[in-house]
């Protein structure tokens with residue numbers, strides 16, 4: 001199917017080019033005609049949208065460890081090859097397999113009804129006969145709620161009420177509170193935790209159990225309406241049981257793969273700039289906002305560079321990381337595999353917040369970084385304004401680069417519809433803002449090109465001592481704890497050792 005060009009896109013292109021021209025007239029002539037050429041190419045008709053449609057509608061949800069994920073790896077390799085871009089499949093180890101095959105639940109007792117559920121990643125499974133226990137009202141899962149429950153928790157499923165999530169801000173809260181709730185529940189002997197789905201319209205979703213692969217209990221999300229019915233019953237003194245059948249494919253460590261495209265630098269090929277997005281998704285939807293759109297974008301930038309013979313001074317690696325959702329394992333694998341080259345990594349960037357407008361970057365690096373970034377977006381300033389935030393951020397594939405002391409960026413994007421569809425069944429192709437995605441491709445390309453072609457920067461990697469200072473001066477430790485990566489840093493299993 002051929003992608004149509006949206007009229008708004010043409011309009012945007014006109015605005016962009018006129019702003020770019022104005023910028024050139026006012027300031028010194030831009031020597032980087034290649035950057036302009038690249039930006040214009042990405043705003044034209046490219047296979048960006050057909051790629052995204054194939055990855056999402058045809059291949060579909062692709063949790064790491066699934067057949068669909070392997071298919072997406074092969075697809076990524078093929079798309080780079082077809083674009084004439086050198087590409088490698090790089091192996092790394094996943095700590096254990098977890099794929100949900102099916103999940104169902106029935107509420108029984110004073111009322112009987114089925115409730116759609118999704119197992120949370122790394123939930124334990126059940127036998128095919130399932131598991132049954134009392135269903136009890138866990139309130140919002142606060143310390144006080146659990147205090148009041150006391151011994152009633154023992155061997156029961158604790159149902160946790162959640163506020164409805166309609167925007168981006170609620171996501172981080174879900175992560176932080178989940179960790180505390182699970183800790184309290186299992187300290188009091190609960191059999192499992194059932195979260196009331198926070199998404200409107202009964203949409204199911206999943207994100208990691210707080211303990212990740214170390215979790216040993218059933219954990220699930222129950223569709224909002226069924227969970228709220230159960231809570232009303234429990235709050236009017238009815239007794240309920242929950243019967244769940246979680247058919248989970250689980251197993252030990254296995255190999256997964258990153259797909260790494262590369263355009264060698266013409267002048268300083270040993271110096272490397274990384275632009276990355278993750279290939280894997282959770283399996284309920286088709287991983288369009290998270291993160292198919294940015295995968296298609298990364299491929300398209302490589303393709304247009306190759307097509308137009310654009311070769312900056314430094315090498316660019318176009319990384320489709322895998323295993324991100326389960327704990328950033330692919331990017332961790334990358335820094336381990338390329339340990340000898342890390343001193344020569346100039347910058348690593350991640351794109352992972354859907355298709356809302358890129359309005360700047362979270363940046364982590366030396367003092368000159370913010371100023372450099374302001375210049376980097378000049379070829380696309382008509383798509384601004386851009387505001388950068390100087391703060392380390394945990395939550396995607398920049399993490400291991402950051403903790404290896406490498407300058408790293410995460411595109412900050414307008415939340416748009418990312419929150420409600422996050423890890424949800426509703427994360428499908430139709431949710432992607434196809435016009436904005438092209439504009440984002442132009443922005444990402446300009447930034448990547450600027451770092452790759454710049455003449456003078458010689459930024460050094462941060463030492464462990466400096467990273468410790470960064471942790472002390474920011475909320476980094478809290479973020480690392482939330483994402484379950486703190487202990488490995490302390491134990492020097494992950495991140496810079498000296």
Ligand SMILES: [Zn+2]
Pocket residue numbers: 278290291324352396
């Ligand atoms: Zn993501």
